[in-house]
Amino acid sequence: MRRRDFVRSAGSAVVLGALPACATPPPAESSFTLWSWVHGNRDRDAAEWRRLFARLREAGFQAVLVGGGDIELVSGAARAEGLEYHRWFWTLNRNGDARVQEDHPEWFTVSRNLESSLEHPPYVGYYRWVCPSRAPVREYLRGRIAELAANPAVDGVHLDYVRHCDVILPRGLWERYDLVQDVEHPEFDFCYCEVCREQFAALDGRDPVEIADPTADEAWRRFRWDSVTGAVRELADAAHENGKPITAAVFPTPSIARRLVRQDWDRWPLDRFFSMLYQGFYLEDIPWIGDGVREGVAALRDRGDATPLNAGLYLPSLDPPALGEAVATARRAGASGVSTFEMDGLTDEHLAALRDAVS
Incomplete structure (x- = not known):
């Protein structure tokens, strides 16, 4: 099994189960919103950000989910063009957090092989995850979210990587990265740190490393x-204590x-969900997006x-015609809107297809 870089937003392959044939009625037109993820750490001045955000606004976008970059600069440009600015925050993946890595190596998740994701990141070098079972981890992350939410330049907080490491990657990536993941392999199965083991033993009476088949243990x-x-x-x-909405990419x-x-x-208990319905990763076609929306809305x-x-x-x-079809499919299935990954990939033809799909 080779370890190579793979798309950071990768999901994991599974065939959707049967869903009701009837479609959920679409939300009212005024409530169908267009958002985009944006890499904010680009070398752009305020005028260039305003030009890009004006382009989105003219296409009907309401908000941007911005990761990295100067908050005041990018938020000011977004708001000047009539867009909400939501700060995109890597949550449990703390690869870029040097202070945590240096001061708290014990916070990082441990695989079933009993290897730390800090020292032995699964798949790729940036897959370094902190453990959500640990009270100090929660306290630290809560402080980071409170700081963002208290910033007047931030209209909302958007969580990403708020999960454990992918125990299985999408079927569409197996061949590309020489992976075979028809079972859960121990090097990708998290978390077996001391805190998780102690907490589970207190609840259940067992040490998870001693479970004969942990993959099947409910x-x-x-x-x-x-x-x-x-x-x-x-x-x-x-976030809510500071009067701001909180959302997540899921x-x-x-x-x-x-x-x-x-x-x-x-x-x-979030204010909006952004389900990553990246059909190509799952070897699926556009109708699968509608199936996924229906399952999420029903849940x-x-x-x-x-x-x-x-x-x-x-x-x-998604080329422009396919994007238009995907938006229309999601809307018919009951989605409250769409979000595109990411802004720099939106061509003029994509924006025209979006306008047609929501008109």
């Missing part, structure tokens, strides 16, 4: 879902997310609320 799976969910609840509190559907990245997102409805769900769309897999 209690052990549930523990890891709950550890991420517990952390998200604290981060949501931090794996395509609740069932895919639970199985492949230990992410139980339909239980999270949120079943919990008793109508939290908006935007379909995340991956531009390298």
Whole structure:
């Protein structure tokens, strides 16, 4: 099994189960929103940011999810062009956090092989994850979210990498990266750190490293879902206490997310979800996007609320006609909008297709 760079937003392959044939009625036209992820750490001045954001606004976009870069500079440009500025935050993947890596190496997740993701990052070098079971990790992340939410230049906080490492990657990437992941391999199975083991033993009476088949153990799976969910609840509190909404990029559907990245997102108290419905990663076509939207919307409805769900769309897999079809498919399936990954990939032809799809 070779270790190579792979697309950071990769999901994990699974065939969607059967879904009801009837489509959820689309939301009212005024509530269907266009968003885009934006890499904010580009070398651009305020005038260039304003030009790019004006281009989005003219195409009907309402908001941007911006990672990196100067908050005041990019937020000021976005707001000047009538767009909301939401700060895109890498949550449990702390690869770029030198202070944490240097001061708290014990915070990082441990594989079933008992190797730290700090010292032995799975797949690629930037896959260094902190453990959501640890109280100091939650306290640290809560402080970071509170700081962002308290900033007047920030309209909302957007979580990413709020999960465990992918135990299985998308089927569409196996051949490209010489991987065979028809089972859960121990080097990609997290987290078996001392804190997780102690907490699970206190709840269940067993040490997870001694479970004969941890991949099939429901209690052990549930523990890891709950550890991420517990952390998200604290981060949501931090944002809401500062009067700001909080959102997250999540794996395509609740069932895919639970199985492949230990992410139980339909239980999270967020203000909007962005499900990454990147059909090419899953060797699927555009109708699959609609199936994923229906599953996500149904799961949120079943919990008793109508939290908006935007379909995340991956531009390298969508030429302009396909993007228009994907937007229309997501809207018919009940999505509250879409978000594109990412702004720099939006050609004039893409924007024209978006305008036609939502008109």
